[in-house]
Every structure is written in C-alpha cells, then in structure tokens.
Amino acid sequence: MKIRNPKNFWSGVMFLALGLFFALFAQNYDMGTAQRMGPAYFPTVLGALLALLGLGIAIGGLAREGHDGRIEKFHFGPIAWIIGAIVAFGVLLRPAGLVVALVALVVISMIGSHEFRWKEAIAVSVVMGVIVYLVFIYGLKLTIPVWPAFIGN
Amino acid sequence: MDLINHLALGFATALTLQNLLYCFVGVLVGTLIGVLPGIGPIATLAMLLPTTYALPPTSALIMLAGIYYGAQYGGSTTAILVNLPGESSSVVTCIDGYQMARKGRAGAALAVAALGSFFAGTVSTVVVAALAGPMVEFAFKFGPAEYFSLMVLGLIGAVVLASGSLVKAIAMILLGLLLGLVGTDVNSGVARFSFDVPELTDGIGFVAIAMGVFGFAEIIANVEKREHREVFTDRVGRLWPSKDEFRKAAPAAVRGTLLGSILGVLPGGGALLASFASYTVEKKVAKDPSEFGKGAVAGVAGPESANNAGAQTSFIPMLTLGIPPNAVMALMIGAMTIHNIQPGPQVMANNPALFWGLIASMWIGNLMLVILNLPLIGLWVQLLKVPYRWLYPAILVFCCIGVYSINNNTFDVYMTAAFGVVGYVFYKLRCEPAPLLLGFILGPMMEENLRRAMLLSRGDPTTFFTRPLSLALLLMAAALLVIVALPAIKAKREEAFHEVD
Amino acid sequence: MKSTERIADCGSKPNGERRIAAAAKRFAVTLLLALAPLAVLAQYPAKPIRLVVPFPPAGATDIVSRELARHLSERLKQQVIVDNRPGAGGALGSDIVAKSPPDGYTIQMATSSTHAIGPLLNPKTPYDPRGDFTPIAHVANSPNVLLVAPNVPANSVKELVELLKRSPGRYNYGSSGNGTIVHLTSELFKAMTGTYVVHIPYRGTALVIPDMLSGQIHLLFDNIASALPHLKDGKLRALGVTSRERSPLLPDVPPVAQAVPGFESVTWFGVFGPKGLPPEVVQRLNGEINAVLKSPEFVERLRALGYEPAGGSPQDFAALLARDTDKWAKLIRERKITAE
Numbered sequence: 001m002k003i004r005n006p007k008n009f010w011s012g013v014m015f016l017a018l019g020l021f022f023a024l025f026a027q028n029y030d031m032g033t034a035q036r037m038g039p040a041y042f043p044t045v046l047g048a049l050l051a052l053l054g055l056g057i058a059i060g061g062l063a064r065e066g067h068d069g070r071i072e073k074f075h076f077g078p079i080a081w082i083i084g085a086i087v088a089f090g091v092l093l094r095p096a097g098l099v100v101a102l103v104a105l106v107v108i109s110m111i112g113s114h115e116f117r118w119k120e121a122i123a124v125s126v127v128m129g130v131i132v133y134l135v136f137i138y139g140l141k142l143t144i145p146v147w148p149a150f151i152g153n
Numbered sequence: 154m155d156l157i158n159h160l161a162l163g164f165a166t167a168l169t170l171q172n173l174l175y176c177f178v179g180v181l182v183g184t185l186i187g188v189l190p191g192i193g194p195i196a197t198l199a200m201l202l203p204t205t206y207a208l209p210p211t212s213a214l215i216m217l218a219g220i221y222y223g224a225q226y227g228g229s230t231t232a233i234l235v236n237l238p239g240e241s242s243s244v245v246t247c248i249d250g251y252q253m254a255r256k257g258r259a260g261a262a263l264a265v266a267a268l269g270s271f272f273a274g275t276v277s278t279v280v281v282a283a284l285a286g287p288m289v290e291f292a293f294k295f296g297p298a299e300y301f302s303l304m305v306l307g308l309i310g311a312v313v314l315a316s317g318s319l320v321k322a323i324a325m326i327l328l329g330l331l332l333g334l335v336g337t338d339v340n341s342g343v344a345r346f347s348f349d350v351p352e353l354t355d356g357i358g359f360v361a362i363a364m365g366v367f368g369f370a371e372i373i374a375n376v377e378k379r380e381h382r383e384v385f386t387d388r389v390g391r392l393w394p395s396k397d398e399f400r401k402a403a404p405a406a407v408r409g410t411l412l413g414s415i416l417g418v419l420p421g422g423g424a425l426l427a428s429f430a431s432y433t434v435e436k437k438v439a440k441d442p443s444e445f446g447k448g449a450v451a452g453v454a455g456p457e458s459a460n461n462a463g464a465q466t467s468f469i470p471m472l473t474l475g476i477p478p479n480a481v482m483a484l485m486i487g488a489m490t491i492h493n494i495q496p497g498p499q500v501m502a503n504n505p506a507l508f509w510g511l512i513a514s515m516w517i518g519n520l521m522l523v524i525l526n527l528p529l530i531g532l533w534v535q536l537l538k539v540p541y542r543w544l545y546p547a548i549l550v551f552c553c554i555g556v557y558s559i560n561n562n563t564f565d566v567y568m569t570a571a572f573g574v575v576g577y578v579f580y581k582l583r584c585e586p587a588p589l590l591l592g593f594i595l596g597p598m599m600e601e602n603l604r605r606a607m608l609l610s611r612g613d614p615t616t617f618f619t620r621p622l623s624l625a626l627l628l629m630a631a632a633l634l635v636i637v638a639l640p641a642i643k644a645k646r647e648e649a650f651h652e653v654d
Numbered sequence: 655m656k657s658t659e660r661i662a663d664c665g666s667k668p669n670g671e672r673r674i675a676a677a678a679k680r681f682a683v684t685l686l687l688a689l690a691p692l693a694v695l696a697q698y699p700a701k702p703i704r705l706v707v708p709f710p711p712a713g714a715t716d717i718v719s720r721e722l723a724r725h726l727s728e729r730l731k732q733q734v735i736v737d738n739r740p741g742a743g744g745a746l747g748s749d750i751v752a753k754s755p756p757d758g759y760t761i762q763m764a765t766s767s768t769h770a771i772g773p774l775l776n777p778k779t780p781y782d783p784r785g786d787f788t789p790i791a792h793v794a795n796s797p798n799v800l801l802v803a804p805n806v807p808a809n810s811v812k813e814l815v816e817l818l819k820r821s822p823g824r825y826n827y828g829s830s831g832n833g834t835i836v837h838l839t840s841e842l843f844k845a846m847t848g849t850y851v852v853h854i855p856y857r858g859t860a861l862v863i864p865d866m867l868s869g870q871i872h873l874l875f876d877n878i879a880s881a882l883p884h885l886k887d888g889k890l891r892a893l894g895v896t897s898r899e900r901s902p903l904l905p906d907v908p909p910v911a912q913a914v915p916g917f918e919s920v921t922w923f924g925v926f927g928p929k930g931l932p933p934e935v936v937q938r939l940n941g942e943i944n945a946v947l948k949s950p951e952f953v954e955r956l957r958a959l960g961y962e963p964a965g966g967s968p969q970d971f972a973a974l975l976a977r978d979t980d981k982w983a984k985l986i987r988e989r990k991i992t993a994e
Contacts, residue, residue, distance in 0.1 A: 008318070011582045015324045022331045022346070029343055035612025039338040039345055042600045043331060050327040057320055071581055075377040079577055082373050082549070083570050089553045090566035098554075105553060106546045113376050113542045124543050128550050140192070141200065142558050143737055199711030199738075203720060206955075293868050337743075339855050342775070342832030349778065351742040351749070420864060470864075475883040477860055480710075487717060490879055491958050497883030560710075560740055601857070608854050609826065609870055 005061040005069030012058025016051050023047025081112025097147040098137070102129055156283050159509045163282075166211060166510030167517055175212045179219020180518050184525060186220065187227020190237045190368065190548075191360055191555020194224040198484045202491075210492035211507045215514040217488055221481050222274070222464050222515070226522050229266045229457055233259060234533055235548055237368040241359060242460035244590050245428040247367055248314065249445060249452030256448050259537055260392030263530045265450055266457040267523050269406040273458035274519030277414045277465040282512055285469050285501075288418045292470060297609060298617050300421045301602040302626035304595050307426045309633050310433035311591040316446030319638070322588045325579075329592025332357055336597070340604050352564040361565055362593060364552055365572025366579065366586045372545045373577045392530055394450065402454035405435050409455035413462030420470040420478040421598070424463035429591055431459035437636065465515055472496055472508060698758055698935055702733040705925075706762040708747025710740040714877075714959050718794065718923060719763040721955050725946040744768035745779055748926075752781040756928045758935035761790065764926050767835055770979045774986055775833045783979070788931040789924065789971040791943040794961040796921040797897035798839060798875040800910060801890045803866040806873070811894045811913035814873075818849035827851045827873040828862030838982060839875045839896060839919040841989050846914050866890060875919075878903050879960025896920060903960060922964065922978070924971055940968050 003009045023044045032038025061069070085108035092101040106125040110116050136142050166172065186197045198217055205213035228239030233250035246266065253262040280288075295303075308326060315322035335346040336356025347353035394402065409431040416423035416430065435455040436445045445452050470476045475496035477483035489496050494504060501508050536544075556565045579586055610616035617623045703726075707719045716738065723734040739747035748768045754760035769783040781787075800811065806825075808814035818825060829837040832855050844851060854871060856862050859880065865871045867889055878901055884890040885904075894910035895901050896919040911917045925943060927936070946952050947963045956963055 007581075007583050008321070011321055011324070011584055014578070014582065015328065018328060018331070022334075025346060029345060030341070033612075034614070035607060037340075037604050037607065039341045039343045042603075043334050043345065046327055046331050046334075050324060050331065053320065053324045053327065057324065060320075068583075074581065078376040079373050079574065082369070082376065083573055086369070086549065086553060086566060086570040086573070090557075090563040090570070093557065093563055093566075102550055105550055109546050109549050110542065113545075115542045120543065124546055128547055132550060132554065135189070136554055136558070140197075142554075143561065143735060144554070144557070196711050199716060199720075202717065203724065293864060296865055296868060296870055337831075339831050339857050342855075351746050351780070354742040354745075355740075421861060474863065474867075475880075476863055483860065487714065487959075491717070491955060493958055495883040495886060497887050499883070499886055561738060562741065562746075605854060605856070608852065611852075 003062060004065040006071045007061070007069050008066065009058050009061025010071065012054045012056070012061055015054025016058060017054070019047045019049070019051030019054055021047070023051065077114075078112040082109045085109035085112070094145060095148065097145045098132070099129060099146060100148060102132060159505070160282055160513065162505060163509030163511075163513030166506045167215065167513040171209075172212050172215050172510065172514060173517070175208070175216040176219050176514050176518050177521055179216035180223035180226075180521050180525065183220035183223020183225075184227040184230075184522065187224035187239050188230050189227075189555055190231055190235075190239060190364060190552045192558055193240065193360075194220055194481050195484065196558065197224075198481065198488075202484070202488060205488060206491065210489065210494055211510050213488060213492060214485065214507065214511050215518075217485050218468075218511060218515060219518045219521075221485070222461065222518060223522060225461060225464050226267065226270060226526055229270070230263060230526070230529075230533065233262045233266065233453070234537060235368065236371045237548075237552065238363045238590075241363075241425050241590075241594050242428045242456075242463070244363060244367075244587060245314070245432045245456040246453060248432070248587055249447070249449050251371075252446070252448035253450070253453065254537065258398075258448060258450075260530050260534050261394040261398055261450070262453050263533060264392070264394050264527065265398065265402045265454045267526045267530075269402065269409065269454040269458040270461035271519050271523045272406050273410040273413060273462040274465055275516060276410050277417070277462040278512060278516040278519075280414050280462075281466055281469055281515075282509075285473055288466070288469055289473050292418045292420060294622050295419055295421065296620075297602040297606040298620050298623040299626065300419075301599060301606055302617060302623040302630065303419075303423075303426070304599040304602065306626050306630040306633060307429060308592065308595055308599070309630050309637065310430060311588050311595075312637050313433040313436050314429065314587040314591060315585040316443070317583060317585055321584050325584055325586070325589040326592040329589035329594075330596035330599070332362065332589070333593040333596030334600065339601055340608075350564075352560075352562060352568075356597070357568065357593075358559065358565060359594070360556055360559060361568040362572050363590060364556060365569040365574075366576035366589065368548070368552060369569065369573030370576025370580050370586075372548065373573065374580050375541060376545060392534060398450045402450045405431075405451035405455035406458040408434055408438070409458030410462045413459035413464075414466045416459075417463030417466030417478075418469050420467075420474075420476045421602070424460070424467045424478060425594055427459040427463035428456035431455040461519075468511075468515070472500055472511070698938060699730055699732040701759065702735055703730070703758070704737050704760045705734050706737050706739055706747045706751050706760065708739055708741075708744040708762065708764070708768055711738050714796075714961075715763060715765060715923065717959065718956065718961065721952060722763070722793065722925075722943070722946060725949060725952055726942055729942045729945060743772055745772060745776070745781075748783075749780045751926065751928055752786040754928050756788070756930040756932070758927065758931060758939070761925055761927045761939070763793070763923060765923050766921050766978055769926070769975060771833070771835060771838060771982050774979065774983055784975065786929050787926040788929055788936060789968050789975060790927055790931075790936055791940045791968065792922060792924045792964040792966050792971040792974060793943065793947070794923045794956050795897070795964050796877060796923070796961045797895050797901055798836065798919060798921075799878050799881050799892045799896070799901075799904060799907065800843075800894045801866070801874045801876055801881055801884070801892055803869055803872045804889055804891075805869045806891075808893070809891070811908075811910050814893055815847045815849060815913065818847070818851060822850040823852060825851050825872040826854050826870065827875075828859065828866065828871045829853060829855050829874075830859045830862075831855050831857060835919070835921050836875050838985060840873070842919055842985055843875075843910070843914070843917065845985060845989060846917055863890075877960050879958070882960075897962075901962070903957065922974060923961070924964075936968050 026040040026043035029040035030038035031040045085105045089101045089105040092104055103125045107121045110121045228243040229246050231237045231239050232243040232246040233254050236247050236251040238244040238247050250262045311326055312322050337344050337354050344354040412431050413427040416427045435451045436442050467478045471482045477486050486496055556569050705723050707716050709715045720736050723736050726734045751762040773779040773783050808817045827840050859876050862874050885892050892907045895907050898911055898918050944965045947965045953963050
C-alpha cells in the first residue's frame with residue numbers, strides 16, 4: 001500500500017493518536033451529563049473529533065497525492081544539539097549559575113550548525129555573557145544565580 | 154462640548170514635565186520588556202510598583218500604562234524579526250510579519266506595525282473619551298452565553314489563519330483546544346492531564362508553547378538547511394513601506410482599529426480575539442488572498458491596529474467598572490488601590506484630572522512610541538544582517554532566560570524545549586501552528602463559558618439561541634463557516650471534475 | 655578532649671595540676687557550647703534571606719510580601735529578597751520551603767489556602783502543613799464581605815436567609831473557583847443557614863461582577879478592597895462582613911455573625927519557615943515582624959488592600975492554623991466538598 005502523501009498521512013496518524021490519547025485519558029475524570037458537564041466531557045468530545053479527523057486525513061494521505069506531499073529529511077543533528085543545549089541550560093542554571101549555563105547553551109547549540117567554529121563559539125559566549133549580565137542582572141535585577149552554587153551567592 | 158473640556162483637562166494634566174517624563178520612562182521600559190522574549194509586563198510592573206508609591210497617583214498610572222502598551226509595541230518587533238510572539242496578541246503578527254522580514258521587508262513591516270498601532274491608538278483614545286459610557290452598556294449585554302458564541306465565531310474564523318489544508322487547520326485548532334484544557338478545571342477543581350506534575354496544574358504556559366512552536370522550531374528548521382543560504386535575504390530593500398504597501402495597509406489599519414475598539418471593551422477576553430479577527434477579515438476581503446502567509450502587508454497592518462485599539466479600549470472596563478480584563482490591568486487596579494483611588498464610575502467624577510489625564514497620556518504615549526520605534530527600525534534591520542550562525546544562539550539565550558524568569562522555574566525551560574521538538578514535527582508535516590495557538594487561547598475560555606451558561610440556565614441548551622445577542626453571534630458563525638468552507642468545497646469539486654476527466 | 659588531655663600529659667606536671675587544667679578546659683568548652691546559640695543569634699542574619707512567595711508577582715500577596723520584605727530589610731540590616739515561585743495554587747513554592755534547610759535563610763509567605771484549605775482538598779499535596787513547617791508570625795487577615803446584586807430584594811442577612819429559604823435553588827452565587835476560600839465560605843454560609851444556592855465558579859472574583867450587575871449572579875463573598883468601588887457606586891450592596899467584628903473599611907456593615915451566630919471566615923497571611931527552625935531565629939523574626947506591623951506606613955498599605963494587621967506570637971499562629979484547619983476539615987467532610 002503506497003503512501004501517496006506522506007505529510008498528510010503522518011499528520012493524520014499523529015492527530016489520530018493525540019485525539020485518542022486525550023479522549024481515553026479523560027475517562028479518569030467525571031463525565032457528567034450534557035446538562036451538567038463534568039471535567040471529562042469537553043476533552044472526550046474534542047479528542048474523539050480530533051481522532052476522527054486524523055483518521056480522515058490519514059486515509060486521504062493514502063489515497064490522494066496532492067502536491068508537495070513528500071516529507072523532507074529529518075536531520076537529527078541540529079535538533080539534537082539545539083534541544084540538548086536548551087536542556088543543558090535548564091539543568092545547569094541553578095547548580096552552576098547563569099554564566100556556566102549560558103556558555104553551555106551557546107556552545108552546544110552552535111555545534112548543531114554545520115558552520116561551527118570554536119573561536120566563534122567562544123566569542124559569542126563572551127558577548128552574550130556581557131549583554132545578559134547588563135540587561136538581566138544589573139538592569140532588571142532578576143533573581144537568577146549568576147555563579148555556581150558552591151561559590152556562594 | 155463636554156468632550157473637548159475633558160480632553161483639554163486631560164492634556165493639561167498629561168503635558169506637565171513630570172508626567173511626560175514618566176510617560177517616556179514607561180513606554181521605554183515597556184518596549185524593552187516587550188522586545189525581550191518571555192519576560193512580560195507583569196513581572197516588570199511588579200518590580201516597579203514599589204517605586205511608584207512615592208509618586209503622585211496620576212504619574213504612577215501614566216508610567217504603568219505606558220509600560221503596558223509599550224510592551225505591545227515591543228512584542229510586535231520580536232514577532233516580525235524572529236518569529237517569537239511576545240504575547241497572545243502578537244501571534245498573528247508572526248504569520249505575515251516574519252515572512253516580510255525574510256523577504257527583506259522587515260523595515261516596512263515594522264513601520265507598518267508602528268504606524269498602524271499609532272493610528273489605532275489615536276482613534277481609540279477618542280473612542281474611550283467619547284463613548285466610554287455606551288460601550289460599557291454594550292459590554293454588559295455579554296454574559297457567559299454570549300462569550301461562548303463569540304468564541305465559536307472566533308474559532309471558525311481561526312480556520313482562515315492557515316494558508317494550507319483546511320482540514321489540517323481544523324485538526325490543529327482541535328489540538329490547541331485540547332492542550333488548553335490541561336490544568337485545573339475551574340468548574341470542578343480537578344487538575345486535568347497534569348500527570349501529577351505540580352507545574353502542570355496551572356496548565357501549559359502560553360509562552361512555553363508559543364516560543365517553542367514558533368521560535369525554537371523556526372531556529373531548528375533554519376539551522377538544518379545545509380545550503381549556505383542566509384535566513385534573511387541580503388537584499389534588504391528600503392526601510393520605509395512602498396506606496397503600494399501603504400495603499401494596502403491603510404484600509405486594513407482602519408478595519409483593524411474598528412474591530413479592536415469594539416472587542417477590547419469586552420472584559421471576558423475580547424481583546425485577545427481582536428488581532429485574530431482582524432486577520433480573518435483581511436484575508437477574506439483581500440483581492441489576492443494567496444499572499445497571506447507569505448508576507449502580506451495587510452496581514453500585519455490590520456492585526457497590529459486591532460490589538461493596539463483593543464489594548465486601549467480595554468481600559469474602559471478597568472477604569473469605569475474596576476473590572477480588569479487581564480492580569481496586567483488587575484495589577485493597575487492594585488496600583489490604584491494602593492494610592493487610595495478606587496476605580497469605578499466615581500473615578501470620572503471624583504478624580505477627573507486622573508481619569509482624563511490618563512486617557513490623554515495614552516495618546517501621548519503612542520506618539521512617543523512611534524517616535525522611539527521608527528528610528529530603531531534601522532537598528533533592528535542591521536541586527537538581521539548578523540550571520541545567522543551567530544544570531545540564533547543569541548536568540549536562544551534571550552528566550553531561555555526569559556522563559557525561566559516567568560516563574561523562576563526550570564520546568565518552563567524544559568516545556569519550551571519539548572514544544573520546540575513538537576513545532577519541528579509540525580513544520581515537517583506542514584501543519585500550521587497559528588490555528589493551534591488560537592485554539593489554545595480560546596479553548597479554556599470557551600469551555601468555561603459553555604459550562605457556566607449551562608449552569609445558569611439550569612441545563613437548558615436553548616439558552617444560546619433564546620438570548621438575542623448570542624443567537625446573532627451564532628448565526629454570524631454559521632455564515633462565516635459557509636464563507637470559509639466555500640472556496641475549499643469549490644476546489645475539491647474542481648479536483649473531482651478533473652479526475653473524472 | 656582526648657588530644658588536650660594527651661597534650662596536658664606531655665608536660666611534666668604533677669597530677670593535681672593536670673586535673674585542674676583538664677577541668678578548666680572542659681569548663682571552657684562547655685561554656686562555648688552554651689554560648690554558641692547566642693552567637694548564632696548575634697550573627698543571624700549573616701547573609702540575605704529569601705522570602706518565597708508562592709504566588710505570581712503583583713498579586714495582593716506579592717505586594718504585601720514585598721512591603722514586608724522592604725521593612726524587614728531595614729530592621730534586620732540584611733537584604734530580604736522576594737522570590738516568586740507560583741504554581742499549583744501556592745503548593746509549588748510552599749513545597750520548596752518545606753524541603754529547605756532550617757537555617758532561617760529560606761522562609762515563605764503563606765495563606766490559609768496554601769496551608770489550611772489546599773492540603774485538605776488535595777490529598778496529593780507534597781507537604782504536611784502542620785508537620786513540615788515552623789510557624790513564625792501571623793501577618794494579616796483578609797475578611798470578606800457578602801455582596802448582593804441589585805435585583806435581590808433583601809437588605810440584611812436575616813432578610814436574605816428568609817428569601818433563600820423561600821426559593822431554594824433559584825439563586826446563584828459566584829466564586830473564584832472550586833475549592834477556593836470564596837467557595838468554602840459560601841458553602842459554610844449555606845450549611846449554617848440551611849439554604850441552597852447554586853455555585854457558579856469563575857476564574858477569580860473580578861469577572862463575577864459584570865454578571866452580578868446584569869442580574870445573573872445574585873450573591874458573592876468578595877474581598878473588601880475589590881468590592882469597595884462597586885459599593886460606593888451603589889449598584890451592589892454589602893449585607894455583612896465575614897469577620898467577627900466590623901471592618902474599619904466598612905464601619906456600617908454588621909458582621910454576618912450577628913444574624914448567623916458563629917459564622918466566621920477570614921483568610922489569613924503569615925510567615926512560615928521549614929520545620930526545625932532554631933527557636934532563637936523564630937523569636938527574632940517574630941519580633942521584627944510584629945514591630946513592622948506597628949509601623950503606620952505598613953498598616954496603611956495593608957488597609958489599602960483590604961487587609962487588617964494581625965501579629966502575635968508563633969504559638970498563637972500555630973494555634974490559629976490548627977483551629978482554621980479543623981474548621982474547614984469539618985465543613986469539607988460534612989458537605990462532601992471535593993476537588994473532583
């Protein structure tokens with residue numbers, strides 16, 4: 001069975017899965033009646049609708065080609081490095097302070113680019129570090145730990 | 154005429170050196186806050202509130218109000234430049250504004266946004282001054298049933314936000330609605346879909362989802378392009394909009410202002426709808442709708458005017474009734490209370506200098522914002538010339554810090570990262586994010602009002618049809634559905650005919 | 655001890671002198687240990703103190719907390735920094751404090767919803783409000799006022815109760831959400847008067863007002879400061895305040911307790927620290943907070959927001975927490991109020 005329009009097919013599958021997820025999970029809550037709707041009512045109805053729609057889109061993706069249906073290649077490099085950088089920032093921020101987290105964020109996210117050069121990464125880190133300090137810590141007086149916790153805030 | 158007297162008093166109050174200074178400080182701070190992704194006016198207002206205690210109440214309010222609409226201007230800037238909506242009202246600006254920037258028309262987009270907002274600000278200031286009373290009466294007619302019907306109308310219009318497949322747009326709206334339901338249910342107190350994660354009991358933050366799906370996804374998509382093609386074209390044209398662009402933008406601004414002024418008065422969240430509604434109208438009214446989504450100037454002018462008009466007229470329920478339509482206004486009421494001024498109908502009578510001074514300063518603030526922002530356009534456009542491989546880590550830094558600072562919680566950072574992945578998947582599958590965000594914003598309000606209306610009518614669903622205003626809105630929604638679906642049905646029929654051939 | 659004895663032994667001294675030297679050393683060490691808490695007291699606070707506010711910035715709790723922090727910073731000669739940690743109705747921030755080290759440098763502002771009502775309604779609350787915390791000081795009280803819409807033909811609580819009894823289920827009351835103090839106060843009212851009014855939850859009380867003005871909602875227990883503008887305007891009427899005594903902000907309004915004996919519902923605000931806080935620290939903070947509560951500037955700010963200053967000892971505060979929790983627990987059990 002040839003998938004004529006992968007974009008639509010997979011979109012449909014995604015919607016179907018998400019719709020079912022919400023509708024089924026909502027059964028943990030009280031449905032109530034149409035007159036006195038409980039917390040499960042809306043999510044169940046909407047989830048069911050979404051699942052149905054997803055099914056329709058997926059079937060359409062099987063049958064009809066449309067135009068521009070091919071999915072472009074997923075490049076795992078950039079997404080892994082960039083998301084990884086953001087997560088690293090989150091993990092490092094409180095224990096290691098803003099400076100360390102920021103350097104991690106900049107360097108790791110830049111590795112994701114195919115034009116990565118170490119010198120540039122360090123330069124951007126320094127520039128951003130200064131800007132961030134002036135704007136957020138000095139200017140806005142945000143309560144973010146700047147230096148690692150063991151140095152004492 | 155009374156109006157002239159009032160405005161005269163207002164300008165006399167607002168044009169003192171002290172008040173001008175505070176107005177300037179307010180709009181400047183507001184713009185900076187708006188430009189920084191994540192950080193919103195609320196945190197800033199909270200921090201600045203104690204410094205306002207020592208000030209005379211009028212000056213304090215002028216400054217706080219300045220921060221509020223200054224942030225709107227700043228939010229449009231980031232929406233256009235880097236596809237990051239600062240507030241719910243800037244989501245729509247991202248759609249065409251960012252595309253204009255990518256085509257080298259960033260300057261024009263920013264100018265159109267600024268001028269459109271200024272026009273809207275001027276008109277709506279007059280509207281606030283002249284029509285505050287009748288508009289409040291109009292707002293009163295809106296109960297839960299009417300709000301529900303209004304939101305149904307809004308959601309159907311949301312389908313128009315997408316330029317691609319209609320069905321997928323509807324699915325995205327539904328998904329957005331469902332995501333909006335995550336969190337504590339107002340009617341029963343149950344925490345829905347929170348999976349015992351305490352941070353989710355208040356729902357998914359708007360900033361996390363908007364920043365992730367719009368901003369981060371865009372960055373990932375750009376970085377993965379191996380062709381050494383700059384995201385923003387080198388051929389940055391004239392900074393100022395062309396005659397053609399002006400011609401298209403002007404009527405959009407007028408329509409947007411009208412829509413925004415009306416919707417802004419509704420305390421139950423009318424202002425949020427303003428920019429979305431304007432986009433829908435513009436797309437339907439345009440001679441060449443296919444431009445929308447690729448950088449149509451009317452898609453920036455209309456919504457920007459609408460949301461600025463809405464922001465100004467939302468002061469009406471705040472000042473005349475003491476009812477805050479959103480969290481920022483609630484703060485200003487708090488500020489007024491601390492200065493021992495009770496917002497309400499007596500404010501006009503007891504404190505005319507304050508009331509009219511505030512209104513006059515709104516216009517002055519808008520003027521200052523235009524004067525501030527227009528020259529900055531040159532600066533922003535230069536910024537876009539920075540090689541993308543240096544620009545995107547900088548954007549990431551501002552975003553991450555901004556998101557963290559909302560709740561001082563790293564969970565928000567992780568949430569945004571997760572939505573970045575989700576947004577990337579959407580991009581690959583060609584599912585457009587704007588309808589999702591509208592569903593996300595409107596979903597919980599719609600459900601709340603539906604259930605509330607049913608509670609009030611003791612379970613009688615005909616209440617939506619027996620109340621005249623609600624019925625009118627639902628009929629409009631039905632009509633809109635037909636208008637929206639018609640081209641799609643026509644296209645399908647043509648396709649069918651071709652296949653038969 | 656051992657090393658000092660050995661060192662003492664190293665010297666060639668006669669036995670008696672050695673024993674006196676050892677005893678003297680023991681005495682010195684004991685004295686130092688006894689004085690150490692005083693040293694802590696003298697030193698505290700040696701570095702900035704974090705006042706966690708488990709609510710978003712610029713809300714009423716936040717404003718009061720920032721004012722308190724400012725005054726305390728002056729008195730303690732150390733920075734008291736407000737750290738907003740909103741989420742889960744105040745449970746997130748409270749949990750952070752519960753799990754912090756009890757050194758007096760992490761404290762929080764709490765309300766009856768974070769430490770009395772919330773945990774009663776949500777069995778999954780990650781902390782035990784009475785076990786995991788040390789009460790420090792009771793800062794303020796916020797009584798509510800019973801408002802009625804223009805289309806309600808009652809001018810006193812007594813008339814209102816009669817009206818409600820005549821037509822049960824016909825009238826609606828608004829609240830700031832299921833499980834909030836407004837909701838519980840209203841249910842308490844219903845329980846104590848034997849009436850039935852339909853609960854219509856909203857997100858916050860502000861949006862109830864337009865629906866009251868248009869006649870769809872009939873009753874609301876609202877915070878006094880927020881209600882004042884509508885009262886002055888004459889559209890909404892105040893029938894009673896929920897504290898036992900009249901409020902200085904509404905001197906003409908009698909307490910609801912006059913018509914409904916024993917009725918009381920007051921939201922309290924206070925400062926807590928994690929459990930196991932040294933008594934000296936508690937005393938110091940309590941003393942300073944009580945002093946701030948006597949400052950006319952602070953009291954003025956409190957009153958502007960509709961609050962009344964409280965004060966008192968940590969023991970008083972602990973007793974209040976116990977009393978309040980028991981009262982609401984009883985109501986929740988009897989009326990089977992759940993967050994489900």
